[in-house]
Structure formats: structure tokens, C-alpha cells
Amino acid sequence: MHIVIYTLVEASTHDDALATGKTVFDQLVGADPHASAVFDYYVTFDEEDTSVAGKARWGELPTAAPVDSDDGQDLLERGWEATNEAFERNLERVKDALNELSDEAIMRDRDLARHAFHQVGAYDGPTIFLYDEYANGIRHRGQLDRVLEASEELWIVPADVHF
Template identity: 80%
Template sequence: MHMVIYALVEASTKDEALAAGKTVFDRLVGTDAHSCAVFDYYVTFEEEDTSVAGKARWGDLPTAVPVDSDDGEELLDRGWEATKEEFERNLERVREALDEFSNEEIMRDEDLARHAFHQVGAYDGPMVFLYTEHASGIRHRGQLDRILEESENPWIVPADVHF
């Protein structure tokens, strides 16, 4: 499956932001020696040579933009809303499983309950749409707000990832 994720990075220029974003995405696909792959591959939105990912799948998204620009604010809102919606969807599955199943049934993973538990606790992967420049998932609004407040020149870089 494909999804769009976003890296929040410090940069002075669009090229610096794109390079920093690619470093984040490299870590998330496991090309860094000290990382573990949570996605299969990624395509950033300056790439033109693919017919199944990036612009071909999602249309024209900016390659990298300052967070405080109109496009940047839109990308940030998309990423945060997707994170929040996915969390709430999985949390509802957890609540339903706790109401409907015994401990033994949950242990046997009836209705994929344990998968939903795992997703609610995830720090990266298909449930997390926003990442720091260190490839750490941004999991709550307070964390996002703190990153934005502490950043001197934040940029947002989108990528199409496959998992």
C-alpha cells in the first residue's frame, strides 16, 4: 500500500530541506546502517521517472516548503489530521475489543485486536504520518507544537512511501 508521509526538518533552502527529508526517509526504509525498515521504499515529489508513485499517484505536491507558507501549513494539517484519524480509528478498535472479548480471546488475537493495540502504540510506520528530522514519529499534538516552537526555520518534505 502507498501513503504520503511528511518530514519536518530544519533548513535554509529548498535543496537543503529536500536533502534532509531524504535522510529521514532513507532511515525509514532501512538504508541507514543503524535503522530498521518500516517502509519498503519512498519517492519524493521532485522525481519524474515513476509511473506508480509520487506525482503519478498523488498529483503535484510541493517538493519541500517552509512550514509557515500556505502550502506548508496545508501539508502539516494533512499530516496531523491523518495521524489523528488513524490513531482514533485504532483506539476505537481497541475499546471494542476490550468490551467484546475475554483476555484469552484477546491473547489469541480475535478480530486482530492485538494488531490494533500495537498500532495505537506505534512510533513509526503506517500509523504515523509526521516525522522529525531524526526519523522519529510525531505522535501527539504537544510534541508537534514543541517542535514547531523550537524550530528556527522548519520545512516540510512529503514522500510517497510503500509498506
């Protein structure tokens, strides 16, 4: 499956932001030998030679945008809403499992209950859509606010990832 994720990076230029963003995405796909793969591969929106990912799948998105720009705010909102919606959806599944299933049924992962528990607690992966420049998933609003307040030259870089 494909989703669009975003990284928030400190940079002084568009090119620096894109390069730093690609470094983050490299870590998330395990291209960095010190990182384990969270996703299979990524395509940034500056790439023209793919017919199944990036622009070909999602249309035009900025390759990188200052967070305080209109484009940056749009990307940030998309990333945060997606993270929040995934959390709420999985949290509801957890609540339903606790109310409706026996301990044994949960242990056997009936109705993918354990999977929902795992997703609620995830630090990265397909339910986390925003990452900082160290490839750490941004999991709650306080964490996002700290990242946003930490730099005056913050950029957001989107990528299409496969998992």
C-alpha cells in the same frame, strides 16, 4: 500499500530541506545501516521517472515547503489529521475489543484486536504520518508543538512510502 508521510526539518533553503528530508526517509526505509526499515521504499515529489508512486499516484504536491507558508500549512494539516484519524480509529477498535472480547480472544488476535493495540502504541510506521528530522514519529500534539517551536526555519517534506 502506499501512504504519504511528512518530515519536519530545519533548513535554510528548499534544496537543503529536500536533501535533509531524503536523509530522514532513507533512515525510515533502512538505507542507513544504523536504522531498521519501517517502510519498504519511498518516492519524493521531485522524482519524475516513476509511474506508480509520488506524483503518478497522488498528483502534484510541493517537494518541500516552509512550514509557515500556505503549502506548508496544508501539508502539516494533512499529516497531523492523518495521524490523528489513524490513532482514533485504532483506539476505538481497542476499546471495542476490551468491551466485547474475552482475554483469550484478544490474545488470539480475534478481529485483529492485538494489531489495533500495537497500532495505538506505535512510534513509527503506517499510522504515523509526521516525523522529525531524526526520523522519530510525531505521536501527539505536544510533541508536534515542540518541533514547530524549536526552529524558525522549519520545512516540511512529503514522500510517498510503501509498506
